[in-house]
Amino acid sequence: MLPRKTILITSLFAIAFSMLSIEASAARKNEKEKVPPPKIYKEKVKAILDTMVFDQISGDVSPLSDQEQEDLKSVLRRNDKFLYNPQKTLNIKNETLHINMTTPGIPVIKLGHTFTTTLIFTDSAGNPWTADTLTDISDGEVVSVEKKAPHIITIRPKKMAGKTNLPIKLKGHQRPITFLFDITDNEVYFDVDVKIDGMGDHPRSQQSNALNQYMTGAHVAPKLNQNPAHELMLQSLTPEGFVERKLFNEYREKVDERDFMAWSSEGKLFLLTPHHSFSPEPTDISAASDGRNRLMVFDDIPVLAVRKNSKIFWLNIE
Numbered sequence: 001m002l003p004r005k006t007i008l009i010t011s012l013f014a015i016a017f018s019m020l021s022i023e024a025s026a027a028r029k030n031e032k033e034k035v036p037p038p039k040i041y042k043e044k045v046k047a048i049l050d051t052m053v054f055d056q057i058s059g060d061v062s063p064l065s066d067q068e069q070e071d072l073k074s075v076l077r078r079n080d081k082f083l084y085n086p087q088k089t090l091n092i093k094n095e096t097l098h099i100n101m102t103t104p105g106i107p108v109i110k111l112g113h114t115f116t117t118t119l120i121f122t123d124s125a126g127n128p129w130t131a132d133t134l135t136d137i138s139d140g141e142v143v144s145v146e147k148k149a150p151h152i153i154t155i156r157p158k159k160m161a162g163k164t165n166l167p168i169k170l171k172g173h174q175r176p177i178t179f180l181f182d183i184t185d186n187e188v189y190f191d192v193d194v195k196i197d198g199m200g201d202h203p204r205s206q207q208s209n210a211l212n213q214y215m216t217g218a219h220v221a222p223k224l225n226q227n228p229a230h231e232l233m234l235q236s237l238t239p240e241g242f243v244e245r246k247l248f249n250e251y252r253e254k255v256d257e258r259d260f261m262a263w264s265s266e267g268k269l270f271l272l273t274p275h276h277s278f279s280p281e282p283t284d285i286s287a288a289s290d291g292r293n294r295l296m297v298f299d300d301i302p303v304l305a306v307r308k309n310s311k312i313f314w315l316n317i318e
Helices: 006-035 043-061 066-084 204-213 229-236
Strands: 091-099 108-111 117-123 131-133 144-147 153-159 162-170 177-183 187-196 243-245 261-265 266-273 284-287 294-299 305-306 311-317
Touching: 066 117, 108 117, 108 153, 117 162, 131 144, 144 162, 153 266, 229 266, 229 284, 229 294
Parallel strands: 091 187, 108 177, 117 187
Antiparallel strands: 108 187, 117 153, 131 162, 144 153, 162 177, 243 261, 261 266, 266 294, 284 294, 305 311
16 A cells, blocks of 8 residues: 555646646647638739629629610610700700890790709999899799809709799899799700890999989989998098098188088099089099089099089199
8 A cells, every 4th residue: 555645646746737638738729719810912912802702792682684784774874865965956045135124024034954044134334233033933843043143143944844933123223123934945045144224233334324424414323332431421521541631712711611521542532512513524423312412533633623603713632
């Protein structure tokens, strides 16, 4: 019989050997189950593989053959051509409308499916005239309307046929112009130059209109777009950047401010007065809303000849 000490050592050795065997077996199992690292392909090879995968998936998913797919595309093209391609008989043109505001009538604008028509409002001098829609379009299901600039309005049909109307008001006029829009398949207007018989709100047109009224002896009406600095001077106020001038008659007597006030800026002389006969003639005129005073614009000169109460005298400017 073996001693107790020998038996204990033998048992410990057996346990240690068993534990080592188990760990080695687990390590081999983990090594077998270890996921291999991802393969890295070059860009060209990856593109080829992606194409192969797409072709395989397309063949599995698509219910149509190659010929059937081409036939379907042809049908879709014919459908789009029917819906969106204009007929060969469609007359595409630009149009000019002349409108008298006393009797404007009902201007008719020809629209075409898939086309945008542009209305451009100008006055007798060819300058832009501000126009605004007075209301919404009468039927928003037929056309859409957008204002792209103060004097430009675009119309785009939503249907292949139909009619609708839109009142448009010009700045300075109380009465609107009502346009009739007609969607046709035989004629379409691209750009419509709406020429109004009159002078619009553009500064050049307002200047020309005021000078014409002055030269003919007519009442000079206030401008539709008054210059802010001119508006202040019409109220006997000095705008920023302007210099008030001293005025004397030929006897070196200071003139009455109720008759004359003057300012200068950037080589121009601005004279506020109820009188209207001068030499040289003014280059621009602005009228006050009360109708009494006018702001005359001259080149900056030291003296003016003025007619007052049927008498001519010299106005010295310092």
